[in-house]
Amino acid sequence: MKKTAIALLALFTLWPLSACQKQPQSNAQTSSELPQPVASVHDLMLTIVDPTADSLWDSVGTIVTKAGIEERRPKNDAEWEVLRQKAILLTESANLLALKGRRVVNPGQITSDTGIEGVLGPEGIQKEVDAHFDQFRDKALAFQLASIKTLRAIEKKDPEEFVNVGGQLERACEGCHVAFWYPPSAKTKQ
Numbered sequence: 001m002k003k004t005a006i007a008l009l010a011l012f013t014l015w016p017l018s019a020c021q022k023q024p025q026s027n028a029q030t031s032s033e034l035p036q037p038v039a040s041v042h043d044l045m046l047t048i049v050d051p052t053a054d055s056l057w058d059s060v061g062t063i064v065t066k067a068g069i070e071e072r073r074p075k076n077d078a079e080w081e082v083l084r085q086k087a088i089l090l091t092e093s094a095n096l097l098a099l100k101g102r103r104v105v106n107p108g109q110i111t112s113d114t115g116i117e118g119v120l121g122p123e124g125i126q127k128e129v130d131a132h133f134d135q136f137r138d139k140a141l142a143f144q145l146a147s148i149k150t151l152r153a154i155e156k157k158d159p160e161e162f163v164n165v166g167g168q169l170e171r172a173c174e175g176c177h178v179a180f181w182y183p184p185s186a187k188t189k190q
C-alpha cells in the first residue's frame with residue numbers, strides 16, 4: 001500500500017516535468033539581454049510576413065472576375081490607415097528576419113513542403129543560412145527597402161505607385177526564397 005502511494009507520488013511529481021519536456025522548445029535562451037529571437041523564421045513567415053503581404057497585395061489593384069473588372073482602392077482615410085499599419089508591420093518584420101541566431105524552424109516544427117523535391121528541408125535551409133548569414137541579411141534588407149517603398153506609397157495615398165512597388169516587394173520575397181528555400185542546387189529531398 002505504502003509502495004503504491006510512493007509510486008503514485010513519484011508519478012505525479014514526474015508527470016508535469018515530462019509533459020513540459022515534450023513541448024517543442026523555442027530557441028530563446030531566456031537570456032536577460034535583448035534582442036533574443038523566440039519564433040522561428042517559419043513562424044515569422046506564417047504569422048507576420050505572408051498574411052501581411054497578402055492583405056496588402058489584395059487591397060489595391062485591378063481584379064478581373066466573371067462579374068467584370070473591379071478596381072480595388074482604399075475608400076477613405078481610415079482604410080488607408082489600416083494599410084499603413086500593415087506596411088509598418090511588414091517593414092519591421094525585416095528586422096526580425098535579420099536577427100542573428102534565429103532558427104529556421106524550432107524543434108518539433110517542419111516547413112510546409114518538407115520532403116518535396118526541389119526545395120531544401122529545414123536542415124538544408126539552416127545550413128545555408130548559417131554559412132551565408134550576411135547574404136540572408138542582405139535579402140532581408142532588400143525586403144525591408146521594398147516594404148518602406150510600399151509604406152511611402154500608402155502615405156502618399158497613391159494607388160499606382162502602390163501597385164508598382166507591390167511588384168518589387170514580391171521580387172524581394174522571391175530573392176530570398178530562391179537563394180535559401182529552393183535554390184537550383186536543391187535537387188534532392190531532405
Ligand code: HEC
Nearest residue numbers: 042045050053097111112113136139140143173176180181
Ligand atoms: C530574408 C529571407 C526571406 C524573405 C525576405 C522572405 N522569406 Fe519567406 N521564407 C524564407 C525561408 C528561409 C522560408 C523557408 C522556411 C519555411 O518554409 O518556413 C520561407 C518560407 C515562406 C513561406 C512558406 C512557409 C511554409 O513553410 O509554409 C511563405 C508563404 C513565405 N515564405 C512568404 C513570404 C513572403 C510573402 C515574403 C515577402 C513579402 C517572404 N516570404 C519573404 C525566407 C524569406
